[in-house]
Amino acid sequence: MNGDVEMNEKQRYITLDLGGAPMTPWCRFKRVVKRTFRIELFIGLWVTIREMFKTLFMGKSHTTKYPFEKMPISSRYRAIHDMLRLLESGHYRCIGCGLCEKICISNCIAMETRYDENQRKEVSGYTINFGRCIFCGYCAEVCPELAIVHGARYETASEQRASFSLFEDMLTPIDKLKEQKEFEGYGAPSPWADKNIKKTPLAY
Amino acid sequence: MYAMLLYIDGGGVVMVKKSDMAQYVNITIDGKNCIGKQGDTILQIARANDVYIPTLCYLSKVKPIASCRMCLVEIQGSEGVVLSCQERAVEGTVITTDSKMLYKHRQNIMKLFGVNHPLECGVCDKSGECDLQNKTLEFDVATQNFCAKESDKKVENWGFISYDPSLCIVCEKCVRICNEIVGESILEVAVGGYKSRIINTNKEADCSNCGECMAVCPVGALTNSEFKYSSNAWELERIPATCVHCSSGCPLYYEVKPSSTANREESIYRVTNPFEFSSLCGAGRFAYDFANKDAKKDKEAFTRALKAFEGAKSIRFSANITNEEALILQKLKEKKGYKLICDEARNYQKFLAAYSMVSGKSLYSGDLATLKDSDAIIIFGTRINDDNPMVKYHISMASKWHRARVAYLHPMEDVSMSKIVTQFIKYEVGSEEGVVALLANAFLSDLRLSDAVKEYLESLDVGNLSAESNVGEEELEGLVNSFEKKNTFSFVIGADLYAHPRAQEIAKVLALFEKYLDCNVILTPPASNALGVALICNLDDEDVNEQSIGYNVKGDFTLGSLGEVDLDMPALNQQEGTLTTIDKRVVATHVALPFGGYVLNDIANALGLETEYTIDYTKELPKRSGYKAVEFDTLNHEFSKEGNDIRGYLLETKDVKIDEIFEEIEELPAYDGGVVYWCNEGIHFTYNTLYKYPASKYLKGSKQFAVAMKISDGEELIFENEKRQYRRIFKLDETMKGTIAITSSVTEPLEVSSFKNYRYTLMKLQEDGVIR
Ligand code: SF4
Numbered sequence: 001m002n003g004d005v006e007m008n009e010k011q012r013y014i015t016l017d018l019g020g021a022p023m024t025p026w027c028r029f030k031r032v033v034k035r036t037f038r039i040e041l042f043i044g045l046w047v048t049i050r051e052m053f054k055t056l057f058m059g060k061s062h063t064t065k066y067p068f069e070k071m072p073i074s075s076r077y078r079a080i081h082d083m084l085r086l087l088e089s090g091h092y093r094c095i096g097c098g099l100c101e102k103i104c105i106s107n108c109i110a111m112e113t114r115y116d117e118n119q120r121k122e123v124s125g126y127t128i129n130f131g132r133c134i135f136c137g138y139c140a141e142v143c144p145e146l147a148i149v150h151g152a153r154y155e156t157a158s159e160q161r162a163s164f165s166l167f168e169d170m171l172t173p174i175d176k177l178k179e180q181k182e183f184e185g186y187g188a189p190s191p192w193a194d195k196n197i198k199k200t201p202l203a204y
Numbered sequence: 205m206y207a208m209l210l211y212i213d214g215g216g217v218v219m220v221k222k223s224d225m226a227q228y229v230n231i232t233i234d235g236k237n238c239i240g241k242q243g244d245t246i247l248q249i250a251r252a253n254d255v256y257i258p259t260l261c262y263l264s265k266v267k268p269i270a271s272c273r274m275c276l277v278e279i280q281g282s283e284g285v286v287l288s289c290q291e292r293a294v295e296g297t298v299i300t301t302d303s304k305m306l307y308k309h310r311q312n313i314m315k316l317f318g319v320n321h322p323l324e325c326g327v328c329d330k331s332g333e334c335d336l337q338n339k340t341l342e343f344d345v346a347t348q349n350f351c352a353k354e355s356d357k358k359v360e361n362w363g364f365i366s367y368d369p370s371l372c373i374v375c376e377k378c379v380r381i382c383n384e385i386v387g388e389s390i391l392e393v394a395v396g397g398y399k400s401r402i403i404n405t406n407k408e409a410d411c412s413n414c415g416e417c418m419a420v421c422p423v424g425a426l427t428n429s430e431f432k433y434s435s436n437a438w439e440l441e442r443i444p445a446t447c448v449h450c451s452s453g454c455p456l457y458y459e460v461k462p463s464s465t466a467n468r469e470e471s472i473y474r475v476t477n478p479f480e481f482s483s484l485c486g487a488g489r490f491a492y493d494f495a496n497k498d499a500k501k502d503k504e505a506f507t508r509a510l511k512a513f514e515g516a517k518s519i520r521f522s523a524n525i526t527n528e529e530a531l532i533l534q535k536l537k538e539k540k541g542y543k544l545i546c547d548e549a550r551n552y553q554k555f556l557a558a559y560s561m562v563s564g565k566s567l568y569s570g571d572l573a574t575l576k577d578s579d580a581i582i583i584f585g586t587r588i589n590d591d592n593p594m595v596k597y598h599i600s601m602a603s604k605w606h607r608a609r610v611a612y613l614h615p616m617e618d619v620s621m622s623k624i625v626t627q628f629i630k631y632e633v634g635s636e637e638g639v640v641a642l643l644a645n646a647f648l649s650d651l652r653l654s655d656a657v658k659e660y661l662e663s664l665d666v667g668n669l670s671a672e673s674n675v676g677e678e679e680l681e682g683l684v685n686s687f688e689k690k691n692t693f694s695f696v697i698g699a700d701l702y703a704h705p706r707a708q709e710i711a712k713v714l715a716l717f718e719k720y721l722d723c724n725v726i727l728t729p730p731a732s733n734a735l736g737v738a739l740i741c742n743l744d745d746e747d748v749n750e751q752s753i754g755y756n757v758k759g760d761f762t763l764g765s766l767g768e769v770d771l772d773m774p775a776l777n778q779q780e781g782t783l784t785t786i787d788k789r790v791v792a793t794h795v796a797l798p799f800g801g802y803v804l805n806d807i808a809n810a811l812g813l814e815t816e817y818t819i820d821y822t823k824e825l826p827k828r829s830g831y832k833a834v835e836f837d838t839l840n841h842e843f844s845k846e847g848n849d850i851r852g853y854l855l856e857t858k859d860v861k862i863d864e865i866f867e868e869i870e871e872l873p874a875y876d877g878g879v880v881y882w883c884n885e886g887i888h889f890t891y892n893t894l895y896k897y898p899a900s901k902y903l904k905g906s907k908q909f910a911v912a913m914k915i916s917d918g919e920e921l922i923f924e925n926e927k928r929q930y931r932r933i934f935k936l937d938e939t940m941k942g943t944i945a946i947t948s949s950v951t952e953p954l955e956v957s958s959f960k961n962y963r964y965t966l967m968k969l970q971e972d973g974v975i976r
């Protein structure tokens with residue numbers, strides 16, 4: 001008992017005077033009316049009302065009309081991969097080095113390469129098993145050509161996992177080449193990369 | 205007394221006797237006391253003692269090339285540096301392999317190697333196993349301060365090999381291997397500073413297509429044109445195995461990976477080998493795609509097979525099977541009384557038995573390692589480069605390293621041996637018994653011999669034999685003289701003799717060379733595992749037309765891995781088991797690709813043998829033939845650090861009762877007219893290798909042959925042998941001489957490479973246009 005008293009003193013509880021609780025129905029009714037018509041309510045609703053006016057009469061809205069509209073996402077967001085093309089020739093950038101396949105932590109990249117008619121290495125098959133991909137971004141980071149990058153496609157609901165996983169699905173469509181954006185996420189050159197470039201000695 | 209000196213040899217520790225100490229040297233490398241054999245280089249001793257010295261041009265299986273200078277080391281008390289790869293160790297030297305100066309030096313070498321080297325590791329086949337890549341990183345070459353004017357360098361395709369001069373670092377390994385080991389000397393260095401490159405002096409005519417140059421290339425300059433750009437080295441899984449094409453049983457790795465992005469079934473992408481220590485021929489390296497794919501467990505066919513086994517009287521099979529399968533067949537014989545018919549091994553078995561009767565040993569004495577260290581070699585009764593290229597490689601090494609005298613006795617000249625052979629002795633077809641007698645007479649008659657041998661030699665009518673066989677007495681005299689003062693004498697025997705009508709008599713005389721001259725005699729087995737089959741199975745001669753099972757040969761019910769068969773069997777790269785090699789070594793091979801069907805052991809089990817896995821038979825291989833009770837899984841597949849073959853185990857040679865009875869020589873047969881020699885040329889041994897060598901349905905002969913047989917180039921002819929008809933297209937070969945034509949014995953699946961009868965067939969033009 002003694003202990004409790006001491007503690008109360010130490011913690012210095014202050015009892016607030018809230019007025020007495022309404023005792024009669026009439027008193028209760030009076031309080032409801034008072035609370036309802038006090039101006040505070042409208043202060044609380046002010047933002048809503050302002051936005052309502054903006055939306056209704058000024059055509060300014062914060063709602064993203066998904067799926068017709070999408071939020072812009074950070075270049076560091078790691079969604080379904082894109083395979084980029086060279087802007088000059090339109091050829092896919094991937095040289096078939098296999099580093100992404102090697103580094104992939106969940107072992108979900110499979111690729112196939114061959115010696116083509118022009119004595120070059122052709123990527124004849126490339127798939128990512130998105131059932132296993134953990135979107136770690138290692139592949140994009142290791143790629144020496146900035147060929148495989150993470151794109152912005154985050155909706156991955158589909159009838160089949162295979163829907164996104166082929167080279168053709170990931171590759172920038174050739175008619176959309178102009179819209180291809182340079183990747184800025186992990187693995188992209190730093191903004192000051194130019195400063196680090198050294199001159200190669202050349203004999204001519 | 206044994207001194208406290210331990211020498212690590214072939215993976216085992218050898219105690220060295222005090223009296224033998226002079227054969228060894230003690231040196232100190234980086235503070236570690238190292239022991240090596242007298243005459244070893246510093247690098248060899250360092251490697252044997254686990255001390256690392258960086259090298260780039262060093263290849264242990266050839267003589268030091270000394271072109272890169274990476275292996276420089278410092279010797280205490282002496283100015284300057286030495287090349288450890290070629291400097292022999294001197295007792296007591298103290299060596300430093302790493303210092304600031306050496307590091308700087310090596311770094312500069314790597315910078316120089318990197319001058320104008322294309323930055324294409326991303327696509328290069330060699331990436332991940334490239335010496336240039338590794339050493340550039342090891343010596344931290346981050347920038348390049350040298351450059352040279354680039355010259356136009358185009359990729360060249362040489363058959364199975366592709367050469368990219370811009371990646372070549374001109375280390376010369378390829379040149380050396382082609383010269384010293386393969387014995388072809390096709391590659392040369394075109395010197396010219398940064399324009400230096402390798403030239404193929406034989407671009408039009410194919411070389412032997414062995415791919416050895418490609419295997420030893422430390423960078424991506426020489427690559428396999430089929431494999432090129434199809435996979436990175438690190439994606440491939442290495443399956444240690446043994447080559448199954450010929451009896452040399454070379455070690456190799458099948459490298460497998462899923463076939464494609466859609467098909468995750470594995471397939472073989474390429475074959476590699478422990479190239480520092482051993483070699484492959486073109487068949488081993490390029491003909492790997494012979495698996496029996498897509499076979500399923502066909503229950504009905506299996507039931508039919510069992511029924512066929514119940515009714516069969518004999519099992520006919522090819523010698524391209526494992527030791528374990530041979531044992532299964534032998535057990536089935538013991539249980540069910542089948543006759544075992546293996547033409548490939550039967551003649552060899554009888555030959556070996558006759559040989560042992562005189563030599564007193566169950567096995568021949570020779571092996572390849574001794575062959576390569578020989579300085580006097582006789583090749584007799586075989587077209588050796590075609591029959592067993594690895595034997596040729598070893599003869600080539602002997603020729604290059606010990607300036608060996610190489611006498612080649614055969615009825616046909618062989619261009620592929622011309623750079624190695626010092627004396628070619630041509631004898632008449634069929635006269636082998638006379639030739640061996642003449643040889644014995646020339647080499648042995650001055651020695652102390654047993655009465656039986658003396659009597660045999662005295663009874664010879666040398667003049668007559670010499671006339672009949674066409675081997676001149678002066679030729680033989682020249683041969684004997686040239687072998688004088690030689691230390692190591694090897695005798696290579698081949699398949700012409702095993703099926704000779706007088707094979708056993710020939711074998712007995714040959715055994716005298718082992719017995720009295722302590723000669724390294726090699727009886728080249730005529731098929732991959734002919735030696736194993738000969739030692740494991742009690743083979744039968746009689747092949748009456750009874751109900752038979754065929755295993756990889758045609759039977760009334762045929763089991764096999766290729767062609768039209770009644771029950772699918774796994775190919776040898778889909779099986780695990782052991783093989784017995786020419787070196788009398790029992791080596792293991794493993795499963796490279798899965799097999800979905802039934803194996804021989806399943807049939808054997810259904811017939812009442814009870815063993816879960818085929819490899820459970822490994823430890824049961826017959827002790828009386830020299831096999832050991834060793835579990836399959838304990839068989840080693842690696843070479844020793846010094847490069848000695850220590851795979852598996854060696855067969856034990858048993859003593860055999862000696863019985864020296866020599867028969868009088870029969871009259872030498874005459875083969876007048878066109879003769880066909882059955883020989884699978886080039887990289888062709890069995891049906892498994894045929895797909896790499898499609899042009900083999902020909903009969904190749906000289907103009908003289910064409911005239912004698914009245915045929916012209918491109919004409920088809922039909923002829924018979926061993927109750928079988930063969931169809932061949934005649935191909936005129938201007939380089940050939942004489943009336944012997946060559947044709948391949950295997951052009952269809954289920955055919956075997958060697959014959960029951962003598963390897964030469966006399967052809968007669970019949971009136972109906974058929975040659976018989
Ligand atoms: S994001 Fe990671 S898990 Fe997915 S493919 Fe790339 S490396 Fe593999």
Ligand code: SF4
Nearest residue numbers: 094095097098100143
């Ligand atoms: S890392 Fe890049 S260039 Fe290399 S294979 Fe992958 S996507 Fe292609």
Ligand code: SF4
Nearest residue numbers: 325328331334423424
């Ligand atoms: S040879 Fe070696 S260093 Fe040169 S591109 Fe190929 S992997 Fe890279």
Ligand code: SF4
Nearest residue numbers: 372373375376378421
């Ligand atoms: S091709 Fe290869 S092995 Fe031959 S010299 Fe060039 S780098 Fe050396």
Ligand code: SF4
Nearest residue numbers: 382411412414415417
């Ligand atoms: S493939 Fe063999 S024979 Fe041909 S060049 Fe290379 S090493 Fe010489």
Ligand code: FES
Nearest residue numbers: 270272273275289
């Ligand atoms: S390894 Fe000795 S010089 Fe190349």
